[in-house]
Amino acid sequence: MKKKIVMEIINPNAAGIDVGSRSHFVAVGQGSDDVKEFGVYNEDLNSLVQWLLLNEVTTVAMESTGTYWQSLFAVLQNADFKVILCNGKFTKNIKGRKTDVQDCQWIQKLHTIGLLTGSFLPDEATEQLRTYCRHRANLLDQAADTTRKMQKYLRLLNLRLDVVVKDITGLTGLSIIEAICTGETDAAKLASLRNGNCKKSEEEIAKALQINGRTDYFFALKHEYKMYQYLQSSIKECDIEIEKLLSNQINNSENKREHFLDKKVHKRINKNTPKNMDLNLMAYQYFEGIDLLAIEGVSYSTVLSIMSEVGLEGIKKFATAKQFASWLRLAPNNKISGGKVLSHKIPKGSSRLKIALRNAANVIGNLKDTPLSNFFCRINYRKGRVSAISATARKLAIIIWNMIVKKQPYNNEHGYEFLDQKRKRKVQEMKKLIHKFDIKTDELGLQLNGL
Template sequence: MKKMPLTVVNPHAAGIDVGSRTHFVAIGQEQKDVKSFGVYAEDLSSLVKWLIDSQVTTVAMESTGAYWQNLFVELINSGIEVVLTNGKFTKNINRKKTDVLDCQWIQKMHSLGLLPSSFLPDHTTERLRTLCRHRTNMIQQRADSIHKMAKFLKYLNFRLDVVVRDIAGQTGLKIIEEICNGNLDPKALAAHRHHNCRRSEEEIAKALVSNKREDYLFGLKQEFARHQFYTSMVIDCDKEISQFLEQTIQQKEDVVDDIPDGKYFKRQNKNAITGIDLNIASYQYFNGVDLLAIPGVSHSTILSLMSEIGPDGFNQFPTAQHFASWLKLAPNNKISGGRVLSNRIPQGSNRLKIALRNAANAVGNLKDSDLTKFFKKIAFKKGRQTAINATARKIAVILWNMITKRQPYKPKNNYLFLDQKRRIVSRMRKQIADLGINPDDLGFSRANRDKIAAQMPSDYQPFSLR
């Protein structure tokens, strides 16, 4: 029988089966080559010392939950190379599963060089990621408190949701605060109406007649206090993130001095970060690349890019196709017998993929940009969901090329938002006024257009391209 030997790529390799209370370490395939260690700081130090004494230079372990992080830091600080791999690459069939066998199997696979390493951001990006993810969790908790407040308001017969678009807006929060302070007079509550509110005070007062249930009032007070608490937490997170970004940008060796064009047409919602201009901060953070120039890319998309991958993380992917595949936005082609059996996009997502899909969905709502034409072409053929994935992949490729090659976004046709069009029209009117020309003589006014149309023959059809 012909044997096919496998080449040992890492002769001084070890495998670790990470656990919540015990780590099993294997430096060979014999029973004596396996030891178990605890999870305390002194246990991790003993583990590292045993690996160094055994002349181990590289270690492989699974990214199991959050149990690997402290051990990973300890190994990196000791100078040992660490390969953090996904658990799907360490599966073994037709064998018993124990902690000892798992760590030996990981050691064997790593010795043969068969375990790929997972993507890990740099230390600065990891710290920013921790802050941004914590901020997202606080926003989610605040949204949950808003839903609970809406429920208690309905139980109290306060139909604030009918007369106010957002109960967490200026009008809604002032009315809820007065209710929690004990003021249940409909007219007094309606007096807190903001001047931009579409409904009148009389209509708002009709919707604020309560049944005065004390148990529901108590629940509303609790949820309003929770909303205020998480709002203060989000504000503190914004301050911490702003300070961290400013310090990081100041510590860069070559900080970009120029400022990008203002993005007045890209509005921010109430959950947007405050205390820092992300348009300027991202321009300096990504070394002079204006990512907000891409249609559909919002401030939240930029913050996800900065916190999840960072400017140095793009260099870990050799091509834009590798980056799109890591995001699970590229089709996973399965070919057998010369036939394509499946070309579906792999399941699973991360925060960056979700942010790019949201950007692609926003592109689909625009009118005349190049990305919108691409989106509508795919949506016409295969539906909106497929178009969102395809456009998200296209945006990912554009981002990789812009950041790695430091090139600006150059569409074939420049897309103008409504605010940009209004500014151009206002500028043209000022230039016409400076020249002393009457707009009526140029046919700009509506009355002049109607006069010209009345003089045309009745069977006249204006020429149009179809």
């Protein structure tokens, strides 16, 4: 007698959609008449919704294929369907069956028996902020590429500005490049544009600015400088939109608006940080009184990534800090067979937030005598810097989740200390060690007074 395996139906009125660039295949059942193809135009999407309503569908599962799913997802949500957006690796079909019709039927079958889980999606306000921040990051990448090209053409013109200034897009560098693009070739006059903060003298700068007169390189340099100026103005426009969006979110919430925080004199403001807003105060208000910048190594760009990639409400969707770290792919992916651990590597793939946390962890590795830097050093000693960066990034994710969700302030027992404060603390620690081990002054070979 043949045995039959019966699986419980979790979603009886389910549909599966195979998303494509030119058409969408929709299945409401496993029969040949239960599959229909729709186009990607707006009227086609409305027809798709009407067909689902006609078949009494209440929940829909679809793959997150590129950006083709977003318009369809918005239309389905507006029609009050329960939409499950799935990772493509969880909907892979069995071997030997690969057509659009069979794919959508397979998705419908998996969703009917409850084997599909939805991906994380931020709220609408966070999604808008993410669009602006990602576009700004792309503009910064283009500006960096333009800067490298300007440096290349300067070098080909025998203008070794990169040798005498630290950054050719700084105050001194941009002033000299602008004068060169307007036709100035006198080295002494170019060197006189030196900013007072520049370490090199005018004489040394003048020696580095002896142009060779190549018109083709000069033409290319002018175009790259114009592109750099355009990108900088675009970045400022993007900053204005980001500030406007964050201000609206803060002003529309009494819980956010009531908080206030003083400026942090110890936090360095990078040249790529938005200058038209006080991110220290806005982040404190956005997270309703949680100061993420109190964590050493966390910069303004790190906090902006958290706000735009996951948001305040988004991070609360994760039940535990471990789930948040696993979603970021910062937790080990244990593979066990026969009671033996085959692998425990971190999964591949890097989201923008994961990269931001790893960058912050790398900065922490360069700090000295802080709780997180001491943790970094211990992992670095045993497993190397790459593993230390991953472990510290995961620890940062755990700390951030607990701060935002559980309202736990970051505990740094020493806080931010200046040189004289750190010196006093070190003296106290040395006094305790000397008294603990009963060390004599002649054993140290030093004349210790006041101990």
